Amino acid sequence: MNKKHIVILGAGYGGMMTAAKLQKNLHPNEAEITLINKNDYHYQTTWLHENAAGTLHHDRTKIKIKDVIDSNKVKIVLDEVKCIKPEEKAVKLQNGAIHYDTLIIGLGFETATFGIPGIKEHAFTIGNINNARLLREHLDFNFASYHNELEKKNARLNIVIGGGGFTGIEFAGELANRIPQLCEEYDIEKAQVRIIIMEGAATVLPGFDEQLVEYAMNSLESRGVEFINGALLRECKKDSIVYEKDGKLCELPTMTTIWAAGVRANSIVEKSGFETNGGKVEVRCDMRTPDFEDVFVIGDCALIKNQETGRAYPPTAQIAIQQAETVANNVKASIHQEEMDSFTPNLQGTITSLGNNDAIAEVFGRKLFGWKASCMKKMSDNRYLLKLGGLSLLMKKGKFNFFY
Amino acid sequence: MNKKHIVILGAGYGGMMTAAKLQKNLHPNEAEITLINKNDYHYQTTWLHENAAGTLHHDRTKIKIKDVIDSNKVKIVLDEVKCIKPEEKAVKLQNGAIHYDTLIIGLGFETATFGIPGIKEHAFTIGNINNARLLREHLDFNFASYHNELEKKNARLNIVIGGGGFTGIEFAGELANRIPQLCEEYDIEKAQVRIIIMEGAATVLPGFDEQLVEYAMNSLESRGVEFINGALLRECKKDSIVYEKDGKLCELPTMTTIWAAGVRANSIVEKSGFETNGGKVEVRCDMRTPDFEDVFVIGDCALIKNQETGRAYPPTAQIAIQQAETVANNVKASIHQEEMDSFTPNLQGTITSLGNNDAIAEVFGRKLFGWKASCMKKMSDNRYLLKLGGLSLLMKKGKFNFFY
Known part of the structure; x- marks a missing residue:
């Protein structure tokens, strides 16, 4: 045969x-x-x-x-x-x-960098295990560096997320939960840290239900995330970005730009x-x-x-x-x-996480937010593990922190 | 009054x-x-x-x-x-x-940098909490970066310790224990990582008992530490060092030089x-x-x-x-x-740690090494805590992992 x-x-x-x-x-x-x-x-x-x-x-x-x-x-x-x-x-x-x-x-x-200068050289992406853990360490390294320099650099504590789609929003949600820990670890005031989501469209999560988008923005803003909508990234440098808003070019000091706007x-x-x-x-x-x-x-x-x-x-x-x-x-x-x-x-449907215990979802024609949506997300992740590798994989890698 | x-x-x-x-x-x-x-x-x-x-x-x-x-x-x-x-x-x-x-x-x-060019700009020191945790994060960042570059850089995995005195030796001992964890975390082969102690004198730990120094070197070498004795650091650059040995200048690629040779x-x-x-x-x-x-x-x-x-x-x-x-x-x-x-x-007396569970000591006129010396070290550290802040401080910060 x-x-x-x-x-x-x-x-x-x-x-x-x-x-x-x-x-x-x-x-x-x-x-x-x-x-x-x-x-x-x-x-x-x-x-x-x-x-x-x-x-x-x-x-x-x-x-x-x-x-x-x-x-x-x-x-x-x-x-x-x-x-x-x-x-x-x-x-x-x-x-x-x-x-x-x-x-x-x-x-x-x-x-996809759409030819924007400097993205390839200076921006971080979240595409695989290697670059995800690099970004984690880069954040830690910048926070650790802050108190070691005579001239304190805001660029070390400003974090810019280019793109307010799923990836950008979900990362911002996690980061908002992580920053207080980083501040504690490196003796930095939380108020000194900025997380900025920069989105080209008039609103983040374009295409998502308006009410849920508002919920998401409120949730993130309450944890210190800022939004700059209608802004186009023009250049990414080593320690700043240049963006265009209302026809004007602005520069923002940052050593951490996460490119989440194109694949x-x-x-x-x-x-x-x-x-x-x-x-x-x-x-x-x-x-x-x-x-x-x-x-x-x-x-x-x-x-x-x-x-x-x-x-x-x-x-x-x-x-x-x-x-x-x-x-x-x-x-x-x-x-x-x-x-x-x-x-x-x-x-x-679609579920977008906003950090632990918070999310927004449009599933089976219903709108959900908060803890319920977050549970849905974890359950959906768990279902995949069960499907792929059965109960043993689910037990090994599943998310069971529904009440955490 | x-x-x-x-x-x-x-x-x-x-x-x-x-x-x-x-x-x-x-x-x-x-x-x-x-x-x-x-x-x-x-x-x-x-x-x-x-x-x-x-x-x-x-x-x-x-x-x-x-x-x-x-x-x-x-x-x-x-x-x-x-x-x-x-x-x-x-x-x-x-x-x-x-x-x-x-x-x-x-x-x-x-x-004290003794005017060696580049030490101040490019070398790390272990002098306070800020620079100690910066060095920790710098190591993590380099290991995390390794697989993100098309051209793999040995300089990211070569770690040079300038100075084979107490600080250099004790740091090398800890690092030798840490490297296997870093390799696991970032999917790097342990054999690719080098820890090099560079010492100006003919031997490390000058002034210490010869037999104990040999014990220390064996312990560190068995965990992958290399020694370059009789070598003088001439310049520290961003991604290499220049040193003089036997009248010749040599260059070694490294992004991590720890200056432990002068205070x-x-x-x-x-x-x-x-x-x-x-x-x-x-x-x-x-x-x-x-x-x-x-x-x-x-x-x-x-x-x-x-x-x-x-x-x-x-x-x-x-x-x-x-x-x-x-x-x-x-x-x-x-x-x-x-x-x-x-x-x-x-x-x-003096006790020099060689990483967890190993040390060398000259105390009360006796030579000790291995587990016994390591216990002595922890006990001496604990005694300080007790003296400074009583039992409550000892319980909070003491080292009780004698058998770990």
Whole structure:
């Protein structure tokens, strides 16, 4: 029997869940499965803002691939994808190359700086374990430095978050909880620290329910977060930023700018010659690329439009996890030469955390805020862990601090 | 009755212990006592290397002055001493001035860089809580940065300790215990990290028993510490050091140089016009300055020579604490117009920690090493706490991890 080789690129929400499903649904005689990832761990991107703020240790966010994937059923290759050659059915890696019969691309997102000078050099991002813990340490280092300089620098204590979307707001919420601890640790007055959210639109969380946005802003403001809306970041320097507001250029001293205003699909996809739309592959309804029968795309690299509104679905963990189910089914169907499923997202809503014990949510058509919304968020996170790795993973990494 | 005003400058080992003694020995009607210190806490200088390495939190090292000193008996002024004017019996502070009848100078030490270029700008020191926790955060920040750079920099993982005296050796011992934790935290191979002790003399811990020095070097080497002896630091740059060995100049990439090779008495003493010898006041046998009847000097700013050898006693916590007893007695004697005591150091020995559970010691004429010496060290630290603040302070800050 000629075993098919299924290759999954990336162990993010989509790739990891696809691998977990396939190891259950396919018999080892039917196919060989390989999961390629840079690190030996999967991480929950949606928890990284907590690691970056220092309110949750990154070990909680990391999930060892081997804790979920049975290496007898799925071969795990630790390597970095450099390029995909769909015509040759091959993937070029940092340390070699691999051939596939069926490919699943789950390579996630990368930062988009829109050409704003200095972002790449001086701004921090919250995109993976490495840069999340770097940001945490950078904050600590600045607070620790403050009293060691004769001339006290406000730039060390001003923290600017570029972008008032989900990431920016969620990070601000955690940071607002973290700052009092940092102040205590380094003998700094809380009033000296500024957290500033800078948003280009007239309001933060554009698209979210107005009432809930107001709730979020009040919650954050009560903990010392400032908002500068309608402001565009023009340059990020080592110890300041320049922004434009009402047609005027302003400068603000800061050594900590967090760029949370732009992500794009991993550029490897575009560079590998796939037909893309804004960097993403607009997949067929069975999640395959329009131009290759044997390539599936999942998660942030896949573009799916809402048939009714014509607008693209947002690149969320929720949708990536749902796609994994369809992709795993369709990979199995292709091996069994059965008909493939169509993917239909089942939008259950959006929950934005505002720090521990506070959140806003639009779920099942209802608005929630405060403790209830925060519980919903933790429960939704826990549900993913249960789905991915069963009870043992849930017990190991779950969030049970509902009353904390 | 004309109450005398006793002013104590600095809440280090000497000043703090003097204040604690005086509040017991003098009746509030006899004198007014003021303790002037920059911070509202005293800290145990001999524990700072642990805070700097990150093996002990600095809250354990800090002792709130109010936990030991009764503010009904001793007025605590939080201010920075700028200059002493002994002719005017006055002390100039950052925010004012104060008059005294009797002055006790316990202003401690500062770093001496011997004019080596770059030390002041780029090297770290272990001299107070602020710079100890800065060093801890700097280490964390470098380890966190390592995986965020495309071009991996060894300079981030090379740690150079300039000086193989007590401070350098004790810090290296703690660091050797800390590095495996840092490696785990930031996914770095332990073999990539270097700890290098650079010493100008032919051996580290000059003056210490040869056999014990060998023990110390073996203990540290077994945990990955390297020694470069007979090497002189010539320049400290942002990401490297230049040193001279066997007449040749060598460069070593490092972003972390810890300068542990030179301290001197607080330069305020010299600048204030006291007669000094190498920056210190060679005090009379009753601990007063040679030129002023009403000024005592204690701790690192005081110079006392061993009558037999003619050599100065080292500036240790042990001696400062003993001096405090004499100074407190003599201040009381001067108020009662009684005769003053002479100070005679009671050298009980030296213990050098090599990290948790290891140490070398020469005490009561005996050589000790390993667990026994480490126990002695902790017991000696605990005895100080008991002496300073009684059982409650000992229970709060003591070291009881004898078997850990």
